[in-house]
Amino acid sequence: MAGTGVFAEIIDGEVYKYYADGEWKKSASGKSVSIINPTTRTPQYMVQACTQEEVNKVMDAAKAAQKLWARTPLWKRAEFLHKAAAILKEHKNPIAECLVKEIAKPAKDAVTEVVRSGDLVSYTAEDGVRILGEGKLLVSDSFPGNERSKYCLSSKVPLGVVLAIPPFNYPVNLAVSKIAPALIAGNALVLKPPTQGAVAALHMIHCFHLAGFPKGLISCVTGKGSEIGDFLTMHPGVNCISFTGGDTGIAISKKAGMIPLQMELGGKDACIVLEDADLDLVAANIVKGGYSYSGQRCTAVKVVLIMESVADAAVEKVKAKMAKLSIGPPEENCDITPVVSESSANFIEGLVMDAKQKGATFCQEYRREGNLIWPLLLDHVRPDMRIAWEEPFGPVLPVIRIGSAEEGVHHCNASNFGLQGCVFTRDINKAMMISDAMETGTVQINSAPARGPDHFPFQGLKDSGIGSQGITNSINMMTKIKSTVINLPSPSYTMG
Numbered sequence: 001m002a003g004t005g006v007f008a009e010i011i012d013g014e015v016y017k018y019y020a021d022g023e024w025k026k027s028a029s030g031k032s033v034s035i036i037n038p039t040t041r042t043p044q045y046m047v048q049a050c051t052q053e054e055v056n057k058v059m060d061a062a063k064a065a066q067k068l069w070a071r072t073p074l075w076k077r078a079e080f081l082h083k084a085a086a087i088l089k090e091h092k093n094p095i096a097e098c099l100v101k102e103i104a105k106p107a108k109d110a111v112t113e114v115v116r117s118g119d120l121v122s123y124t125a126e127d128g129v130r131i132l133g134e135g136k137l138l139v140s141d142s143f144p145g146n147e148r149s150k151y152c153l154s155s156k157v158p159l160g161v162v163l164a165i166p167p168f169n170y171p172v173n174l175a176v177s178k179i180a181p182a183l184i185a186g187n188a189l190v191l192k193p194p195t196q197g198a199v200a201a202l203h204m205i206h207c208f209h210l211a212g213f214p215k216g217l218i219s220c221v222t223g224k225g226s227e228i229g230d231f232l233t234m235h236p237g238v239n240c241i242s243f244t245g246g247d248t249g250i251a252i253s254k255k256a257g258m259i260p261l262q263m264e265l266g267g268k269d270a271c272i273v274l275e276d277a278d279l280d281l282v283a284a285n286i287v288k289g290g291y292s293y294s295g296q297r298c299t300a301v302k303v304v305l306i307m308e309s310v311a312d313a314a315v316e317k318v319k320a321k322m323a324k325l326s327i328g329p330p331e332e333n334c335d336i337t338p339v340v341s342e343s344s345a346n347f348i349e350g351l352v353m354d355a356k357q358k359g360a361t362f363c364q365e366y367r368r369e370g371n372l373i374w375p376l377l378l379d380h381v382r383p384d385m386r387i388a389w390e391e392p393f394g395p396v397l398p399v400i401r402i403g404s405a406e407e408g409v410h411h412c413n414a415s416n417f418g419l420q421g422c423v424f425t426r427d428i429n430k431a432m433m434i435s436d437a438m439e440t441g442t443v444q445i446n447s448a449p450a451r452g453p454d455h456f457p458f459q460g461l462k463d464s465g466i467g468s469q470g471i472t473n474s475i476n477m478m479t480k481i482k483s484t485v486i487n488l489p490s491p492s493y494t495m496g
């Protein structure tokens with residue numbers, strides 16, 4: 001159970017502690033932040049409201065710990081990570097329980113998130129050993145005018161302190177996707193979890209604590225964004241920010257200093273369906289891609305762009321599958337669970353009402369109880385409707401009928417977002433041409449968008465982000481190149 005057994009030390013009475021200097025602590029602020037259960041809409045947990053002074057101490061400790069960590073042999077760093085991964089998987093149930101209560105993730109998916117996270121940490125340890133164990137040797141005489149008298153040895157070295165800010169929808173997985181590459185590369189790590197999901201993240205951090213990482217190397221501060229948000233992202237002690245979330249990321253990018261940024265800021269992933277597509281496959285992927293975790297995934301299918309000639313048939317197939325979705329509390333493992341907050345539900349409802357007023361066809365009746373919104377497919381959506389462009393982050397999906405593949409690509413590319421997209425066709429040549437034309441970080445052919453497997457590159461264009469993620473890219477991104485040049489007194493070939 002959450003907050004008991006090995007996790008008993010992370011809670012004091014009712015309030016979860018924050019993690020700094022290898023210890024679980026209460027904030028000197030004496031204040032806490034309440035986490036509302038999206039299903040019951042009542043307070044579920046409380047976390048510390050950390051102060052700026054506490055953030056300063058965390059940064060100092062991180063800086064000191066990082067210097068020693070960078071000198072810890074790579075194989076040893078990997079061993080710590082493998083240990084943390086095993087502990088994380090061993091304690092998947094209490095952590096999953098937090099995900100169910102804090103973010104209403106269906107129980108089975110919550111367990112999957114923790115297991116996937118353990119696997120991600122182990123894979124990162126293995127990948128890191130290989131990537132960071134290799135360097136490069138350059139010789140000078142390949143550049144015009146040079147003799148063979150200089151040898152350049154380059155390798156990857158850590159950046160320093162990485163600030164990780166994951167989103168509410170994967171507070172464990174999208175935290176470890178930042179923590180593990182940072183640590184294997186020799187960086188220190190400061191985690192600012194989302195408020196919804198903070199308690200799951202604190203449990204996950206305790207698994208790293210139990211693995212025995214050096215004091216101060218990993219910290220987790222909780223609290224109000226208004227008090228410590230900008231303070232963290234603009235802190236001079238931070239050498240890299242890895243953020244996943246909404247358009248707050250754009251503001252962070254503008255305020256952050258001259259440091260590497262890894263930003264993933266959402267998407268309006270288009271699903272282009274051509275006339276020759278397998279419509280059963282299309283329907284299965286639209287339902288899975290559009291409605292899993294109630295559409296609260298940056299990679300969810302967020303707009304269907306379908307050829308008019310097959311639209312009626314495809315919409316009927318999607319409706320039939322949607323009718324089988326279970327709707328209710330996450331504890332009962334329902335497919336559709338309450339969205340994360342009342343404000344989120346209100347925002348989704350605003351998009352639905354706008355579409356209604358402008359004449360979209362409702363394939364189901366719109367229904368909402370509290371934060372629970374019944375899955376809805378909106379057909380005959382037109383570009384003047386907000387839902388054609390905005391990201392609902394809920395179980396509501398627009399269908400736009402198109403007359404040509406070009407029209408679909410045009411709509412996709414007119415979006416401010418450019419995370420992923422997908423195309424359904426049996427014609428691989430057309431699929432490749434459409435993939436090339438879509439201005440998104442990834443295009444899936446004959447499958448819904450998805451980030452995983454976690455070692456695949458994952459990146460967005462335009463307002464969807466900066467930099468590339470995925471295990472290998474994240475390790476590379478959290479390092480810089482360091483070179484040493486050996487200068488010979490005369491060209492090497494003058495000997496012998």
Ligand code: G3H
Pocket residue numbers: 169170296297298299449450451452
């Ligand atoms: O919400 C953003 C996540 O990166 C999506 O990950 O495709 O594994 O659901 P996913």
